Amino acid sequence: YYRVYKLREAGEKRDEELRSAYFDFVNRLTIFIGAGLSIQEALKRTASSERCTPLAKEVQFALNKISSGVSESKVYLELGNTLGAQEYKKLMSLIAQNLAYGNSNLLTLLDNEVKTSLFIKKEHIRKKGEQASEKLLLPTGILLFLVIAIVMYPAFTSL
Numbered sequence: 001y002y003r004v005y006k007l008r009e010a011g012e013k014r015d016e017e018l019r020s021a022y023f024d025f026v027n028r029l030t031i032f033i034g035a036g037l038s039i040q041e042a043l044k045r046t047a048s049s050e051r052c053t054p055l056a057k058e059v060q061f062a063l064n065k066i067s068s069g070v071s072e073s074k075v076y077l078e079l080g081n082t083l084g085a086q087e088y089k090k091l092m093s094l095i096a097q098n099l100a101y102g103n104s105n106l107l108t109l110l111d112n113e114v115k116t117s118l119f120i121k122k123e124h125i126r127k128k129g130e131q132a133s134e135k136l137l138l139p140t141g142i143l144l145f146l147v148i149a150i151v152m153y154p155a156f157t158s159l
Contacts, residue, residue, distance in 0.1 A: 017055075018054060019124060021055050023121040026110065026113050028046045030114050034110075039072075062076070062078070073100050079092050091113060094109050
């Protein structure tokens with residue numbers, strides 16, 4: 001049971017790390033593609049500057065698959081599924097569709113995705129703040145009880 005618990009905890013930590021790194025990943029990718037780099041080169045540079053190690057490893061693994069001869073669009077769809085989060089699946093399907101159908105407005109779609117990811121990041125930060133305030137509720141209650149006891153002690157001892 002303990003091993004399963006630790007594996008589940010590690011998986012949740014990985015998912016949380018991937019969700020928090022999504023905005024930076026999409027933003028860098030959009031900047032590199034907007035600068036004129038190919039999708040593959042933009043992914044390579046994004047992965048090299050990524051602080052989230054699970055994301056960097058998965059992208060590097062996908063790039064290695066592409067260099068070994070696997071279809072780019074297939075690898076991008078697999079990358080989206082491997083990363084697991086819905087946001088990554090949507091992003092990678094946009095990129096795969098761009099390769100398959102030659103969509104010329106990829107930069108516009110990525111710009112919209114950056115705006116959406118900013119909203120998701122704000123919600124994520126708000127939830128983290130709520131969790132932190134919930135964790136501080138018990139210590140705050142204990143301190144309040146201690147202050148009340150300190151204030152009331154002299155009143156009861158003078159009786």
